[in-house]
Amino acid sequence: MFLKQLTFMSHFRQVNGLNFRVNLIRSFHKQFTPSTFHLPTIYALATPPVQKSAIAVIRISGSASGYIYHKLTRRKRDPTPRMMLLRNLYKPNENILTQNLLDQALVTLFPGPHSFTGEDSLELYIHGGTAVAQSVLEAIGKLNDRTNNINIRYAEAGEFSKRAFQNQKFDLTEVEGIKDLIDAETESQRNSVLSSFSGSNKKLFENWRSQLVNNEAQLTAIIDFGDDNDIDSDNYKIFSNVESSVRILKRDIDDFVKRVDRAHLLQSGLKLALIGEPNVGKSSLLNTLAKDDVSIVSNIPGTTRDTIDRVMDLEGYKIVFCDTAGIRGNTEDEIEQIGIERAMLKGGRSDVCVIVVDSSKGGITDPKIIELVNSEMFKDKPLLIVLNKIDLMDSEKINIIMDHLQNTFKGRSVVLPVSCNTGEGIENLITGLIRIFKDLALVDEQNNSITVSQRIREILHNDVLYGLDSFLMAKKLGNDVVMASEDLKYAIDGIGKITGSHVGVEEVLGVVFSTFCVGK
Ligand SMILES: Nc1nc2c(ncn2[C@@H]2O[C@H](COP(=O)(O)OP(=O)(O)OP(=O)(O)O)[C@@H](O)[C@H]2O)c(=O)[nH]1
Incomplete structure (x- = not known):
């Protein structure tokens, strides 16, 4: 069977017009045919296009990778696998006597399965710059030769990762982890996606799935071998044991979901509204934190007429600060009134409210601020x-004002003294903000948190937890084994959709890989 496969492979390479020597010994040791070997060879620029840079990387994957190497370098011998080699790249199919040099590049061939995609892959490290990259890409594209069955085309978004998934190099949680790692903008985001990227989420999901499959198997046994109408006491005991096991598992999944829901803040950023009376120094505080002049500062009350958002990386945490118009109860100015309404709305939608108070005024002078903080919209807000x-x-x-403020807000908040002019207390404020952020995002002492993609979060809610809740309901309402078993299957299928390893694969592939960039 294996020899047959080898013969087929070698035939495949020949009909593909791959005129380089098929190394039979290497193929024998390989004992691996990627499941994607029938697909066209793909290539793409893996570094950002239309940008000058020292180096640009072109990625190629598929059975024609070696062919492309030979054609571009005009060399007959196979390169040493996984070794960077300095090579001249030439326009292929041109008169051999004319030079037609495209670039001098470092090239590395990764024979499958020991490559990112699991297929034969080639990487070209060429000089950066639009024209060089364009000429090499064009040269590769021209090697596509339908009549000789050499199928080469530009890759679609996420196609390299898709091939890696199809060749079982990664499951979907790991693939999404790679994407999130690339997308991570802050240190805390990078940290939080490591659980997906490193495969620890995959292990967790597989463990849940095997527990559920085990439980479901016990219910199937009751259905297959039990009485049609009723379940006897032995089977009732089994059913109850399954229920206990599902309850424990559901608690673990609930905890996990709660952590990922809260950790989502790390990706979206903590929305923080700066609220206060006019002229208290809200804009100055934003500028001090941003170390930049984002907002206009002046001693004219009511300078900030509208809300201004500013995304900041504060010690590795993404925070979306929103400077708002000063709030006062007695203004007749129509534009200022609209600004105040928007400020209140922003405050209501934020995750955290920072109330800025001017100490030189002796504390809060406008009751509208206190009214707002105690209102329905704000009462549960940190x-x-x-x-x-x-x-x-x-x-x-300062101490007297701080005591007074603490009494006013009845222990709902700490009061942090600062000066935007001298910078005093700003470090303390940043530490306080990050502590609030970590509490809200459930980041533990070791700065660990878990994030998963929106897709996985939805499946956990809509399929896995839904299936488990329905199972518990079916058990409670009538000891309905058949219904309960179907509900467990629903939850099991949900986990299969998450990892992509069991069911509904095609349906989810489009969703996952369409969010990748070309070249990944
Ligand atoms: N002495 C001193 N002055 C400050 C400090 N922070 C801000 N100010 C001054 O207070 C005035 C008002 O500051 P802003 O930052 O514009 O105040 P705001 O709350 O954004 O004002 P509105 O836009 O009217 O809502 C400016 O003249 C600032 O220079 C501070 O820590 N110490």
Whole structure:
């Protein structure tokens, strides 16, 4: 059978017009045919297009990788696998006497299965710059030769990763982990996707699945061998044991889902609204944190008329700060009133509210602020009170104001004294903000958190937990084994969709890989 496969492979290479020597010994040791070997060879620029850079990388994957190597380098001998070699790249199919040099490049051939995709792959490290990359890409494209069955085409978004998945190099959770790793903008985001990328989520999902399959098998046994109408006491015991096991598993999955739901904040960023009376220093605080002049600062009250969002990486955490118009109850100015309404709305939609107070005014002077903080929209929101302009006050007065503010908000928040002018207290404020962020995103002491893709979160909610809840309901309402077994299957299929290893693969592939960039 194996020899047959070898013969077929070698035939395949010949009909593919691959005129380089098929190394039979290597194929024998390989004992592996990628499941994607019948697909066209794909190529793409793996580094950003239309940008000047020192190096650009072109990735090629598929059975014609070696052929492309020979054609571009005009060399007859196979290259040493997995070794970087300095080679001249020439326009293929041109008169051999004319040079037609395209570039000098480092090239590496990765024979399958020891490559990212599991197929034979070739990587070209060429000089950066649009014209060089374009000429080499064009040369590869021209090697497509339908009549001789050499199928080469430009890759689609995520196609290299898709091939890696199809050749079982990764499951879907790992593939999505790679994408999230590339997309990570901050240190905390990078940290949080490692659980997917490193495969620890995959192990967890597989463990859940095997527990559920085990439980489902016991229910199937009751259905297949039990009485049609009723279940006897032995089977009832089995059913109840399955129920206990499912309950424990559901608790674990609930915990996991809660952690990933909360950790989602790490990806989207913590939305933080700066709220306060006019002229208290909200814009100054934003500029101090951003170390930049984002918002206009002036001593004219009501300078900020609308909300201004600013995304910041604060010590590795993504925070979306929103500077809002100063809130006061007694303005007649129509535009200012609209600004105030928007500020209140922004505050309501934020994850955390920072109330900025001017210490030189002795504390909050407008009751509208206190009314707002105690309103329905704000009452469950984490609060942070920032007492600004402490450079203008002596420490005794500052302590009195802090005590008063703490009483006003009845222990709902700490009060942090700062000065945007001198920078005093700003470090403390950043530490306080990050502590709130970690609490909300359920980041533990070792800075661990788990994030999974939106797709996985939805399946966990809509399929896995839904199936488990329905199972428990079927057990509770009438000890209905058949219904309960179907519900467990639903949850099991959900986990299969997550990892892509068991069911509904085709349906989910499009969703997963379409979000990748070309060349990945
Ligand atoms: N002494 C001192 N002045 C400050 C401090 N922070 C801000 N100011 C001054 O306070 C004034 C108002 O500052 P802004 O940052 O514009 O205040 P705001 O709350 O955004 O004002 P609105 O846009 O009207 O809502 C400016 O003149 C700032 O220079 C501080 O820590 N100490």
